[in-house]
Amino acid sequence: MSKGLLIVLSGPSGTGKGTVCKALLNKRKDISLSVSCTTRTPRAGEIDGVSYFFKTQDEFKKLIEKDAFLEYADVFSNYYGTPKSFVDAEIGQGKDVLLEIDVQGALKVKAAYPQGVYIFLVPPSMEELENRIRSRGTETSEQIESRLGKASSEMKLMKEYDYRIVNDTVDDVVSRIEAIMAAEKLRIIRYEDETKE
Amino acid sequence: MSKGLLIVLSGPSGTGKGTVCKALLNKRKDISLSVSCTTRTPRAGEIDGVSYFFKTQDEFKKLIEKDAFLEYADVFSNYYGTPKSFVDAEIGQGKDVLLEIDVQGALKVKAAYPQGVYIFLVPPSMEELENRIRSRGTETSEQIESRLGKASSEMKLMKEYDYRIVNDTVDDVVSRIEAIMAAEKLRIIRYEDETKE
Numbered sequence: 001m002s003k004g005l006l007i008v009l010s011g012p013s014g015t016g017k018g019t020v021c022k023a024l025l026n027k028r029k030d031i032s033l034s035v036s037c038t039t040r041t042p043r044a045g046e047i048d049g050v051s052y053f054f055k056t057q058d059e060f061k062k063l064i065e066k067d068a069f070l071e072y073a074d075v076f077s078n079y080y081g082t083p084k085s086f087v088d089a090e091i092g093q094g095k096d097v098l099l100e101i102d103v104q105g106a107l108k109v110k111a112a113y114p115q116g117v118y119i120f121l122v123p124p125s126m127e128e129l130e131n132r133i134r135s136r137g138t139e140t141s142e143q144i145e146s147r148l149g150k151a152s153s154e155m156k157l158m159k160e161y162d163y164r165i166v167n168d169t170v171d172d173v174v175s176r177i178e179a180i181m182a183a184e185k186l187r188i189i190r191y192e193d194e195t196k197e
Numbered sequence: 198m199s200k201g202l203l204i205v206l207s208g209p210s211g212t213g214k215g216t217v218c219k220a221l222l223n224k225r226k227d228i229s230l231s232v233s234c235t236t237r238t239p240r241a242g243e244i245d246g247v248s249y250f251f252k253t254q255d256e257f258k259k260l261i262e263k264d265a266f267l268e269y270a271d272v273f274s275n276y277y278g279t280p281k282s283f284v285d286a287e288i289g290q291g292k293d294v295l296l297e298i299d300v301q302g303a304l305k306v307k308a309a310y311p312q313g314v315y316i317f318l319v320p321p322s323m324e325e326l327e328n329r330i331r332s333r334g335t336e337t338s339e340q341i342e343s344r345l346g347k348a349s350s351e352m353k354l355m356k357e358y359d360y361r362i363v364n365d366t367v368d369d370v371v372s373r374i375e376a377i378m379a380a381e382k383l384r385i386i387r388y389e390d391e392t393k394e
Contacts, residue, residue, distance in 0.1 A: 104204070165385045176383060183380035186360040186373055188317070 004091040006113060007031075007177065010100045010106035011121035012087035012121065012151035014133045016167045020121060020197060021100045022169045024177055032090045034099040034144055037063065040078040053083065071101075082109060103154040109159065115186050120161040124168055126152065202381055203290040203310055204228075204374065205296045207303035208318035209348035211330045213364045217318065218297045221374055231296040234260065235281065237275040245271045253315045268298075268305035279306060293378060299352040307357065314381050316374065317358040321365055323349065 007016055025033055037053040039060050048054050055063070060079045064072060072081030090097045094153060098191055099116075101109065110118055123129035129151055158164055165176050184190070206214055220231055222266070234250045236257050245251050252260070259274045261269060269278030279296060287294045296313075300304065307315055320326035326348055330341055355361055362373050 078210040119329070133241055158388075159385055161382070161385050165383055166386055176379060179379035180383060182373060182376035186377060187363055188356055188358050188361055191355075191361055 002181060002185070002190070004093070004095040004097060006034075006049060006087055006091060006097050006099060006108055006109075007103060007179075008106050008116050008118045008183060009101055009177070010101050010119065010161070011097065011167075012103065012123070012129065012154040014129050014151065015123045015148060016132070016173075017100050017121055019170055020165060020167065020173050020177070021098060024098065024174050027174055028178070029179070032095050032097045034082055034085055034097050037069070037081045037083050038078060038173045040080075055079075067078035070112045071105050073105060077088075084112075089114075093112065107157065107160055109169050109174045117180060118161040119162070120158045121173070122155075122158070122164055122166045123151075124166055198224055198289060199382070199387070201290070201292040201294060202378060203231075203284055203288060203296060203304055203306075203313035204292050205298060205303050205313050205315045206374070207298050207300055207316065207358070208364075209300065209320070209326065210353040211348065212318045212320045213329070213367070213370075214276060214297050214318055215304075217364065217369055217370050218295060221295065223369050225375070227293065229280055229292050229294045231294050232283055234266070234269075234280050235277045237277075250283075252276075264352050267309045268335070270302060281309075284310070285299060297321060300354050301324050304354065304357055308355055314358070314377060315358040317355045317361045318370070318378065319355070319361055319363045320348075321363055 009021060011017055019032070025031055030133065035049065035051075035053060037055050037060060038054055039057050040052075041049070042051070042054050046052065046054075057079070060072075061082070063069060063081070063083070064079075067079040068083055068085065070084050072079060080103070082105070087097050087099070089093060096177070106118060109116065126148070130144070132149055133139070133147055139147070163180055165173050167173050198278065201321060207220060208214055213350060218230070222228060231387070232246065234252050236252055236254050236299075237249075239245065239251050241247070243249065243251075257269075257278070260266065260278070260280070261276075265281055266278040266283050267284060267333070269276055279298070284294050284296070296306065303315060320329070323345070327341070327345055330336070336344070360377055362370050364370055372380055
């Protein structure tokens with residue numbers, strides 16, 4: 001049996017990663033979503049092992065020591081991390097795993113797992129990105145400016161990825177990710193055993 | 198406008214390249230078939246510029262001197278070659294070009310045009326390949342043995358390609374080529390201008 005793919009969907013905040021992820025998982029029940037570990041308190045309705053693997057600070061630190069994460073980050077005193085074991089187990093069973101993650105996290109994962117498929121989701125334009133962030137209505141002008149500045153610098157990291165998809169319509173993006181997955185499964189580099197002399 | 202892709206479909210003789218090509222061109226009218234030059238005499242029904250560009254030996258040799266071919270070969274005293282100008286013109290207009298070619302030819306094209314997409318068509322098994330070649334009923338046992346020996350050594354060149362597709366059913370192969378084309382158009386390396394700092 002051939003191994004599954006790790007599909008990493010990333011891009012600046014506000015490009016619509018979350019919406020694309022949900023639509024892809026809804027269409028393709030064969031894809032597993034990577035479940036992260038976190039030390040933050042579960043919110044109402046969140047289920048351990050589905051929403052997150054909830055860990056204490058001590059447990060999380062021990063996992064860091066054991067090199068158990070593809071990447072982790074400390075966000076406002078809470079840890080978030082992508083456990084290797086979940087990804088390895090799913091991929092080992094031939095299942096494809098989807099990981100939605102910010103640009104910094106994606107590049108850390110790439111360093112640890114270069115055989116993954118790294119997709120950068122691009123907003124149709126910076127104007128459109130600004131509209132999307134403003135229309136959320138949850139942030140001050142200053143926060144919006146800071147977010148746009150960050151997005152602009154993150155766009156420069158696109159070249160570290162394998163593919164870029166412009167997020168024009170969700171259905172089109174989902175179809176393109178499916179084409180990338182189908183093509184990646186046919187790449188010669190995934191058949192090393194067969195092509196060895 | 199973005200450039201078209203050169204899709205090179207190759208593989209050992211008897212793997213069904215021709216059938217796949219016809220089915221793909223029939224489904225996808227937007228793809229151009231690369232037309233070869235040859236010095237052999239036109240057969241009944243063959244049209245210059247459609248079946249082949251028919252050339253005299255002198256004309257062909259002058260084209261070789263001008264470095265006008267992505268690859269060429271001398272087969273039983275007749276030249277066959279893939280003209281650069283046709284491929285360049287179509288790709289420059291944003292059209293995708295399909296080139297069906299044997300393994301030796303494909304690797305010559307790859308050396309001249311590495312940005313192409315190189316697909317190796319694999320028979321479901323060597324037994325199946327043997328059945329296919331035998332069922333043609335046009336060759337002696339000796340010719341069949343020689344063809345199988347050649348196929349077996351060509352299989353080792355698969356690792357020089359970008360993708361491998363097992364030719365189980367024509368429809369599936371065509372869909373997979375379409376997925377590869379869609380994915381290749383999204384690859385970061387095709388957006389160098391955008392990702393330059």
